[in-house]
Structure formats: C-alpha cells, structure tokens
Amino acid sequence: MDNGNTAASAAALPALTPAHSRPRLDPRYLPLVVTLGLFVAMFGAGSVAFEGFFSLQVFLNLFVDNAFLLIAAIGMTFVIISGGIDLSVGSVIALTTMVLATLVENRGWSPALVIPLVLLMGAAIGLVHGVVIQYFEVQPFIVTLAGMFLARGLCYLISIDSISITNPFFSDISAVQIPLPFDTSISVNVVMALGMLVVAIYLAHYTRFGRTLYAIGGSEQSALLMGLPVARTKILTYTFSGFCSALAGIAFTFYMLSGYGLHAQGMEMDAIAAAVVGGTLLTGGSGYVVGTLVGVLIYGTIQTLIMFEGSLSSWWTKIVIGLLLLVFCLLQKALARGPRSKGPIPATREVNGQQLPASASTERTAHAGG
C-alpha cells in the first residue's frame, strides 16, 4: 500500500465504517464504538448541564490541553498492541523538558540543535528498553520501570528545581494561535499531535511494520514461525514509544514553558488509560490508534466537566479514569471470552499471570461487563 499520509488518515475511517452498516457489529469494533458513544454522551451531558460548554473552542481545547498526552499515548498504543507496556513515558517526558530547559537556558544552545537532540535521546532510551526486552527476555514492565527510575533520577541530577524557559523561540511558539473558522484557534502542539496521529495511523494500518506489530501482539510464537522480523519490530516499537515520549516532552515544554523533574508524574498511567479506554486490548494484538484519540478526548472531557462543575476536585479525575479503565477492561474481557469473537485474542499468553478456565468465568465476566 503506498497511500500518502493524508490519504491514510482519510482511508482509516472508512475502514471502520462498514461495520456500522452491517446488521451485526463486528465485536472487534465494539469497544471503539462504545468509546465514541461514551465521548458523545459525556460531551452532550456537559453541554446540557453547563452554559457555554457546547462550543467549538471547548472541543478544540480538549486537543490544546492534551496534545502531549495524545502524542505519548500513541507511542504507548503501539507498545501495548505488541503485547508489551512502557512505564517510562512520564519520566522521559520530564527528562525531555529538563534537558531542553537546561541546554537552552543555562547553556545557551540553539533550539534547532537541542530539539533533534532530545528526540534522539528519547529514541535511544526506547532502543535500550527494546534491546534488553528482546535479547535478555526480561519482562517489559520491569525494564521500563528501571527506565522510569533512571529518567527521573537523571532529571534530579540535572536540577532539583524547576527551570523556567524564557528563550524567544519557545515563548513565541507557545504563543502562536492558529486561527480556525468561527473565531476559534488551536496551538502548534495540536498540529504536532495530529501530525503524529496521521503518521501513526499510516504506520499501524498500512505498513509491514504495522502488520508485524499486530501479529506479534496476537501471538509472538506464531509471528516467529511465520518468519516475521519479530526482534526488529519489537525493538522498533519501543524506540518509537521513546521517540513519542520525547516529542510529547517537547509539546509539554511548549505548554508549560519550564523544565521540572516532577513534570508529567504518572502520565504513563494516563497514556495507558487512554489507550485502553480507546479499545486497545492490554493483552496485545488488537486496537486502533484512532481509539486512543477518542480515549484522550474522553480524558479531556472528564477534566473539563470537573472544571465546569467547580465544586468537584481534581482527584475525581483519577477516580473516574480508574472506574472507566475497570469498565472497559471488563467489557473487553467479556467480548474476548464471548463465543465466536473474531478478535485475535490469544488463548494462553505468558504475560497472563492467571489462566482460568474460560467456561467458569465467562458468565460472570459477561454479566459484569454488560
């Protein structure tokens, strides 16, 4: 397939729509449809409940305020589809803001040099994760956990204080507002995030790399037997995630205009939640990058709802996200265990700590999920 980038994004959506026109919905698309419905319902509820909620700018602000999360979640989605997990995302973002801030502010380096450098750094961190996971067969979450420690530790080594950025390049870019019709605007971050989304959709659904990725997530053993380049693809996946984290870090720097070791604390969990709520199966092999976008939008909507409500506090975001995560995991479980599900869900995987007899748990899971 040699679709261009722009064609790819347009082609990805029609690829999903035939499911709607069919009398029976393919269960693989159900999480995505539920997610989309949930987003519409939440945004609708907000519009009914709050004056001024239903506006294009409020909708666009979901992108403006969560562009970095979207970028990070895209990388995470790839890793999760491959059957792994990347816990280093948040701390790599923090490290990126820190390196950017210290090199640009304290050393006076040109942003034109520093930005490619931090992207390279992120990719290199991801590469190391991938190599250790692949060649030493260490569990992904342990390796990326160590990476998380390392990146946060490096942040504090650079400085334990926040470094604010006054460089004109950064302040100018962060001030840019790209005008859109109806008196609305978006920031440069949104363009970056949507660009990354298009690239990711192309990579996931229209390249050999993407197909191998899904195959590995479905069953690594089978992918190996099919002669697919498993090692290369897995390492590339973690490298891509590291690159995304660094890019998210750059977006975060534009957003916050500072570098700080405590930035983006726990963002890996938000990224995982966005991917899962977006319909990506945590056992790997199934999911859509578009779903992650909707997951991020839902995340943003929850925050906006809490903000509009005024009396609710920020910790409700965590609780609601946790509950959503629970509901979606149970839903996916029910779908995966359902009869004749078409999703490439492996029957037995090593990462599954507990393999339980399907017969006994189907009823309960289906009940809880539905």
Place this chain on the structure above:
Amino acid sequence: MSVSTSELVRGLAKKRVFWPLVTLALLLLFNLAFNPHFFSITIREGHLYGSLIDILNRAAPLMIVAMGLTLVIATHGIDISVGAVVAIAGAVAATMIGGQLDLSGGAQDATRYPLVLVIIVTLAVAMLFGMWNGMLISFFGMQPIIATLILLVMGRGVAQLITEGQIITIYYTPYFFIGNGFLAGLPFSLFIVAAVLALLLLLTRKTALGLFIEAVGLNPVAARFAGVRARAITFWAYAFSGLCAGIAGLIVSSNVKSADGNNAGLLFELDAILAVVLGGTALNGGRFTLVGSVLGALIIQTLTTTIYSVGVPPEVTLVVKAVVVFLVSILQSDKVRNRIATLGKLREAL
C-alpha cells in the same frame, strides 16, 4: 570435618538467600570503610541507637510490603497498587484520629476513635482493597498488572477523597508509638516485621500452603488439576498484599505524623518489586523466599543510607536503583543464566 570448605561454599551458594546476604554484607562493609562508627550501637535512655538500628527501622514498611508482594509474585502475579494502598491506609487512620490542633486548651492528645478501632478499621480497609484486586484477578481473570493498575490510578484519588485533598497532621502521641516507639530497646516497628515474617514462615513452611502457592505460580492449570484451589490461593495472596500495605501505611503515617494522599507511598511499589527481585524471588512465579525479600528491602535501605552518608547527592539514589534493577533483572534472565551455566560446564570439561 569431612566437608571441605569449597563444598561448604558451594552448598551455601545454592541457597537463595546467599547472594542477597553477600550483597548486604558488602554494602555494610563499604559503609564501614567510610564511617568507622557505622557498626557501633549505643544505648541511650534504654534504647539502642546506631546506623544499623536506623536502617532496620526505616526499612520496616518496605520489608512488610515486600513480604506481601513476595506471595503475589510467587503466584506469578504482580501488585503495583501497594503504594496507593499505603496512601489510603494512612488517610483512613489520620482521618479517624482527626487532625484537630487544639490551641486553646493545650490538650492535643486526642483521637476521635479508640486507637485499637483505628488500627482495625485501617487494616480492614487496606485488606478490602487487596481483596478487590484479588477478585478482579482470580474471579474475573483480569491480568494482574491491569487490575492493580486500576487501583494504582484510582487509589490516590480515593486517598485524596478521604483526606479531602489536605495533608492531615496527626496529634495523637500513642499513635506515634507504631512507627517511632521502642520496645525492649528495639524499634517497635521491627517487632511488627518479625511478627509478620514469623506468621508467614509458619504458614508457608510448616503447612502445605507455601507449596500450593508455588504450584499456582508455576502452572495454575496443572495446580488446579492436582486439586489445589488455585483461585482461592491467588485471591488471598492479593488480600494479604493489601493487608501488608495497610500495616506499612500505619507505620509510615505514624512515622511522619501525618497523611498525604498524594505523596505517601509514592513509588513504593517499585521499591517493593526491587526488594523482592533483589531477594532472589523470580518474577515469573514459583519458588519464593520471604527472608530474601526482607534482605532485599534492607539492601535498598542500606543503599539509600550509603548514598546519603558518602556525600553523593541524594538525587543519585534513583539512578543507582535503576542501574541495580537493570543488572539484577538481566542476571536473572534465563538467557544469561544459561550462558553462565554453559561457561561453567566448559571450564569443567577443559
């Protein structure tokens, strides 16, 4: 004396706690080289004081959490929600005691509920969260990392909800005894550690329970066919891990005399996993060693103390821990082990 020293060493090296012990001993000796008074223990007001006692006292919460986590890991699971449960437990305890500083009367030593009730309720709440994990994992068949991830995300929200986003200061002296008190010259927290360890050793070594847990961790299906109640064992492992996190939450909140829903027990899960791994329990289930995990927790605390005392900036701790995790997990991987084994055989053949 028929046993030669080399055989003795070889026999020791086969014990799982051998390497953690060696690591700990080396770390302690390293400290001694920097600080000649490192091993000295003095008696002041009938209490033992010294760097070693300090390390033991500070490591207490981690030792307890690591023991609970060891059982979970032995069943081929993982519990990354322990830090959140520590925060919740602290929040429950502090809220029940009530953080009112009474400036008028000067009588600040007050609690809204009796201390025993506070402890029981806190531990029950923590255990309930553990049971929640256990239910999701053993009865709904959810992956352990996901089920506990949900609690990790939600838990801090719940802790903040309980404390209403405030840092609650505790002004009730008897409560401080849990984390700071001394009994027979030793820190009271060590007695809690000893009690938990003794109970667990009794349960897992003197009954068949330990064997069952290992069977579940190695192959849950085979264990089930062999008549082991795999589901119940998994469930209770998580429940117990929650209880341990609750005990640690009591100690931590008593130690710092406050509860902070946002920051209490932050990154605790990572330290606990590190302690278990350092102790020699493999992450993919099966054989486990509780004593090893306790030693692992001590290694981490000694490492932290070392970093402070050597004069390296404390920020380095995270980097050092990261390097240690990398090295240990690489050394634990089957590939490296096999290669080392092959090398050993080669040498014997030559």
